[in-house]
Amino acid sequence: MTPEQRRWIFLAAGIGFVAFFLWGLSGLPGFGNYPGPYGLAILRVAVAQTQATGVVSAINFDYRGFDTVGEEFILFAAAAGVSVVLRRLRGERERSALDEAADRDVPPTSGAVRMVALLFTGPVVVAGWWLASHAQTNPSGGFQGGVVLASAFVLIYLAGEFLVFKRFSPVTFTDVVEAVGAGGFAAVGLSAVLMGLPYLTNFLPLGQVPGAVSSSGTIALISFFVGLEVAAAFILIVGELLEQTLLIRQGDS
Amino acid sequence: MMSVFPFIVVAWILAVGLYGVVTSRNLVHQIICLIVVQSSTYVLLLGVGYVTGAVAPYFFDVPDHTPAVDPVVQALALTDVVVEAAVTALLLSFAIQAHKRFGTLDPHELVSLKG
Numbered sequence: 001m002t003p004e005q006r007r008w009i010f011l012a013a014g015i016g017f018v019a020f021f022l023w024g025l026s027g028l029p030g031f032g033n034y035p036g037p038y039g040l041a042i043l044r045v046a047v048a049q050t051q052a053t054g055v056v057s058a059i060n061f062d063y064r065g066f067d068t069v070g071e072e073f074i075l076f077a078a079a080a081g082v083s084v085v086l087r088r089l090r091g092e093r094e095r096s097a098l099d100e101a102a103d104r105d106v107p108p109t110s111g112a113v114r115m116v117a118l119l120f121t122g123p124v125v126v127a128g129w130w131l132a133s134h135a136q137t138n139p140s141g142g143f144q145g146g147v148v149l150a151s152a153f154v155l156i157y158l159a160g161e162f163l164v165f166k167r168f169s170p171v172t173f174t175d176v177v178e179a180v181g182a183g184g185f186a187a188v189g190l191s192a193v194l195m196g197l198p199y200l201t202n203f204l205p206l207g208q209v210p211g212a213v214s215s216s217g218t219i220a221l222i223s224f225f226v227g228l229e230v231a232a233a234f235i236l237i238v239g240e241l242l243e244q245t246l247l248i249r250q251g252d253s
Numbered sequence: 254m255m256s257v258f259p260f261i262v263v264a265w266i267l268a269v270g271l272y273g274v275v276t277s278r279n280l281v282h283q284i285i286c287l288i289v290v291q292s293s294t295y296v297l298l299l300g301v302g303y304v305t306g307a308v309a310p311y312f313f314d315v316p317d318h319t320p321a322v323d324p325v326v327q328a329l330a331l332t333d334v335v336v337e338a339a340v341t342a343l344l345l346s347f348a349i350q351a352h353k354r355f356g357t358l359d360p361h362e363l364v365s366l367k368g
Contacts, residue, residue: 006276007276018268031259031260031303032256033256039302054313055324056310060328060331067332078343082346138311138313143331230335241349
């Protein structure tokens with residue numbers, strides 16, 4: 001199929017899509033007039049039931065916790081997939097050594113970049129932990145906090161070298177953290193089963209003050225495990241992708 | 254007009270992304286187009302759940318029963334953003350291996366190398 005034909009097929013399908021989309025649009029409630037009973041029902045009861053003032057976290061880690069287990073294992077599988085797909089193949093070193101612009105100048109990292117990256121590493125780690133441990137309070141949680149934590153390691157890479165990044169995040173260690181994060185979430189759910197409650201029931205004491213850090217029972221705990229899992233998964237992914245460039249660089253010398 | 258405008262934006266992002274996926278000549282570009290397609294779902298979810306004059310679904314410093322926008326669609330979008338980033342990394346690593354194996358990132362040439 002030539003690109004030209006492909007484009008025509010796409011245009012024909014696009015016209016069909018627009019027709020269906022307009023038809024569907026005519027049945028939607030106007031923007032700002034959301035009638036959905038489910039979300040409004042949760043809003044009515046969430047704070048009283050879970051003592052979490054962050055209702056989005058309450059949904060992610062409690063009401064729809066089972067969905068989030070699935071989401072987390074997609075993340076786990078994607079990180080594992082990156083490791084598997086980018087594993088060193090036989091004869092890889094030789095093939096990777098083929099640098100297609102061997103005569104280019106690779107400038108050294110500038111002092112300004114190093115300094116800014118180092119300055120930000122500490123605050124970014126603190127912000128990541130803060131986000132991962134305040135899911136029950138405000139717009140934060142394990143997913144956001146984990147990504148922020150992982151970016152601290154990217155800053156270490158920017159400030160130093162790939163080998164420093166590797167020393168701060170040895171693969172065996174990040175693997176274990178990722179497994180603890182993913183397994184911890186599932187284990188919190190199973191603990192409820194062991195107590196004779198449905199899977200992922202919020203069985204911990206909820207606390208008295210809505211939105212306090214110690215409130216909301218398993219929501220805070222699960223958010224913490226998700227933070228570990230997300231941070232480790234992204235550090236692994238970044239490490240794997242960087243290792244690909246290292247293979248090429250090593251071939252230079 | 255205002256009541257459908259966000260949904261027109263959704264359709265536009267989706268269409269632009271799809272056009273990119275269909276016509277792309279570079280796997281990395283194609284993957285980025287796929288991300289554009291996916292981001293249309295975020296606009297759709299948040300657009301569907303919006304309530305005029307309502308606050309965000311966080312009650313740390315507002316009374317419990319203040320009208321708020323739908324938190325369910327926000328939870329969906331939140332987890333999806335992170336998972337999408339990881340899946341994108343997986344796709345990009347496929348692109349790396351394809352380039353190593355076939356020496357090209359052009360999807361059309363990759364098709365003709367098949368078999």
